[in-house]
Amino acid sequence: MEALQYLAQGLSVALQPLNLLFAFIGCLLGTLVGVLPGIGPISGVALMIPVTASLTSGLPTDDAATSSIILLAGVYYGAMYGGSTTAILINTPGENSSVCTTLDGYQMAKQGRAGVALAICAIASFVAGIIACVGLLFMAKPLAEVALKFSPAAQFSLMILGLCALSSLAGKSQVKAFIMTVLGLILATVGVDPISGVARLTFGYSELYSGIEFLTLAVGMFALGEVFKTIITRDYAEGEPIKVGSIIPSKQDLKDSWASILRGSFLGFFQGLIPGCGATLCSFMSYIVEKKFSSNRENFGKGAIQGVAAPEAANNGAAGGAMIPLLTLGIPGTGTTAVLMGALIMFNITPGPLLFQDHPQVAWGLIASMLVGNVMLLILNLPLVKVFAKVIETPPKYLIPGIVAISVFGVYAVQVSVFNLLLMIGSGLAAYYLAKNDYPIAPLVLSLILGPMIENNLRRAMNLYNGDYSMFLKDPISLTFLTIAFLWVVIPQIMKLRGKKVLIEEG
Numbered sequence: 001m002e003a004l005q006y007l008a009q010g011l012s013v014a015l016q017p018l019n020l021l022f023a024f025i026g027c028l029l030g031t032l033v034g035v036l037p038g039i040g041p042i043s044g045v046a047l048m049i050p051v052t053a054s055l056t057s058g059l060p061t062d063d064a065a066t067s068s069i070i071l072l073a074g075v076y077y078g079a080m081y082g083g084s085t086t087a088i089l090i091n092t093p094g095e096n097s098s099v100c101t102t103l104d105g106y107q108m109a110k111q112g113r114a115g116v117a118l119a120i121c122a123i124a125s126f127v128a129g130i131i132a133c134v135g136l137l138f139m140a141k142p143l144a145e146v147a148l149k150f151s152p153a154a155q156f157s158l159m160i161l162g163l164c165a166l167s168s169l170a171g172k173s174q175v176k177a178f179i180m181t182v183l184g185l186i187l188a189t190v191g192v193d194p195i196s197g198v199a200r201l202t203f204g205y206s207e208l209y210s211g212i213e214f215l216t217l218a219v220g221m222f223a224l225g226e227v228f229k230t231i232i233t234r235d236y237a238e239g240e241p242i243k244v245g246s247i248i249p250s251k252q253d254l255k256d257s258w259a260s261i262l263r264g265s266f267l268g269f270f271q272g273l274i275p276g277c278g279a280t281l282c283s284f285m286s287y288i289v290e291k292k293f294s295s296n297r298e299n300f301g302k303g304a305i306q307g308v309a310a311p312e313a314a315n316n317g318a319a320g321g322a323m324i325p326l327l328t329l330g331i332p333g334t335g336t337t338a339v340l341m342g343a344l345i346m347f348n349i350t351p352g353p354l355l356f357q358d359h360p361q362v363a364w365g366l367i368a369s370m371l372v373g374n375v376m377l378l379i380l381n382l383p384l385v386k387v388f389a390k391v392i393e394t395p396p397k398y399l400i401p402g403i404v405a406i407s408v409f410g411v412y413a414v415q416v417s418v419f420n421l422l423l424m425i426g427s428g429l430a431a432y433y434l435a436k437n438d439y440p441i442a443p444l445v446l447s448l449i450l451g452p453m454i455e456n457n458l459r460r461a462m463n464l465y466n467g468d469y470s471m472f473l474k475d476p477i478s479l480t481f482l483t484i485a486f487l488w489v490v491i492p493q494i495m496k497l498r499g500k501k502v503l504i505e506e507g
Contacts, residue, residue: 007137010368013361019070022052023369026071027376030078034098035086041079042335042442043226045072046218047403049343050411053215065347066362070369072343073323076336077129077370080319081377084121084312088114098315100287104300104307115247117308120257122381123249124313128265129374132320135269136327136367143328144353152460153472157481159454162331163447164485174492176439184444187212188451195459207419214342214449216411216420217427221441222339223407224428227400232432247382257309260290264313271314272321286314320370326351327363330453335442342449350453 013019026048033044052071056064083098088105101121108117150158163181190201191211202208249257264286271282290310291300300307325331330352332338341351349359356363411424431441465471472478 006141006364007368007371009360010364010366011372013066013365014070014368014372019067019365019369020372022067022071023074023373024376026074027078027373027380030075030080031082031377031380033075034079034082034084041076042339043222044075044079045336045339045343046222047406048072048075049215049218049339049346050409051406052343053346061347061349062359062361065344065349065359066365068347069340069344069362069366070373072340073366073370074373074376076340077316077319077373078377080316081122081125081381083315084125084308085118088117088121088308098283098312100283100311101308103287104302104304107301107303108305108308111303113303116249116253117305119247119249119382120253120305120309121312122378124257124261124264124309125316125381126374126378127261128268128313128316129320129370129377131265132269132272132317132323133367133370133374136320136324136370139324140328140363140367141356143324144356146353150353150477151475152457152464153475154477154481156454156457156461157472157475157478157485158329158331159450159457161481161485161488162325162329163443163450164488173438174489176437177443180434180439180441181443181447184447185451185454187217187444188448189455205419207417211452212423212448213420214445215346216424217448218339218342218445219407219411220424220427221431221445223403224424225431225435225441227403227407228428228432229435230396230400253305257305260306260310261313263289263293264310265317268314268317269321272318273324282314282318283311286310323366323370327355327366328353330355332446332449335445338442338446338449342445345449 014023029048030041030044033041048071049068052068056067059067084101084105087098087101088109105117105121108114186201188211190208192199192202192209199209267286267289268282271285287307287310290306291297294300294304294306296304319336322332322334322337326337326341330341330350332341332351344351344362349355349362407424408421411420412418435441461471472482
């Protein structure tokens, strides 16, 4: 009953005309971001942060934060919807979590069933989004109340767990992921120390006294990084896309896919609760589970509709599930939620257990807007799928200058600093070369955001415990988080070593 009251409170915010408009814009832009290969939800959200900051500049802080985060969240789950379009039509996933969709979606398209595959993707995404919203509605408040009881030591250890979880699952090399995590923590210390007033790692540049701006780094690394990658490697889709055809699924299609949609939705949602899992891992897991449950396994990879429904439901369920640790614990579990967290912090609103007490309008407005947004996306995706399919044919010579223009004008409008523009360009080039050498960007961004919070909680704990570091192990909650973090890092390494040992023995 209490959850319904919170929902009503959230809907009163989400259904305000301005927020409805922002939700629609976010969903539309997010779908376009998902449709265009190579951009992805992280780049799309990062690119829109300066735009939302400009659009909401005249509003009170909470209103501006609510409207902005509603638009950015719309871009996030809109991109999860749209990523399947290119995966099905030209065998090129719009973003990483749509990789599994290519396996059967493209085969369905070659059989003349592209429209049906796209319709099932839209339905699966809608169902998963609604399930995730309901789960978020019922789980957010209890988790936040539990988190309020955490000591500074437990909060510090929880953030360490978040870093370890994302870093251990990001990229091909765990060592490279941890290098990026440490680099992000170093960058987080740049600026004037709030306690001592000493300038740290500023190298005499007064522009760095306030620290490295998250917006500058995020837009540079995600948006411009992808631009440089496209320009240098010519990494964009070519060739004629397959025609969409009829978008109305038959009764048999719905019968074959409904169980897969539900399984994928719940699996994705609960996996999304775990920091570091991400939508890509969830979609692969869902595909594997579906193939195992199927009585017609040999059809997978040849156009099985279950192979389209399950991963699409999973990646959208994971997107909703990932919002729970972000809002209740202040721990972003994916790169995109890390960017969303940075956007909230720009408005002086810190995600975590106090969010629901201090800024209920933002918290419940966002949750309710996800329900509204999923309905909008279903309405957008089914009738307009043929229109979105045309977007694939946008020539890079028009697309790339547009992204660069939005990046430059957006960052300059918010920061009004040439130094930050140069920093944005430099971080974009750095992101390209780092990604080229398999150094993941997400851990760096996450640690840049969590760095000041980790330092703050460490100092609070040291003051509370008179410099006794053993209290991090004596506090049972802190010890639990640190143990999980340690196991999260060590177990994959043990499994990798065991796998190598087996291969050597077999060889």
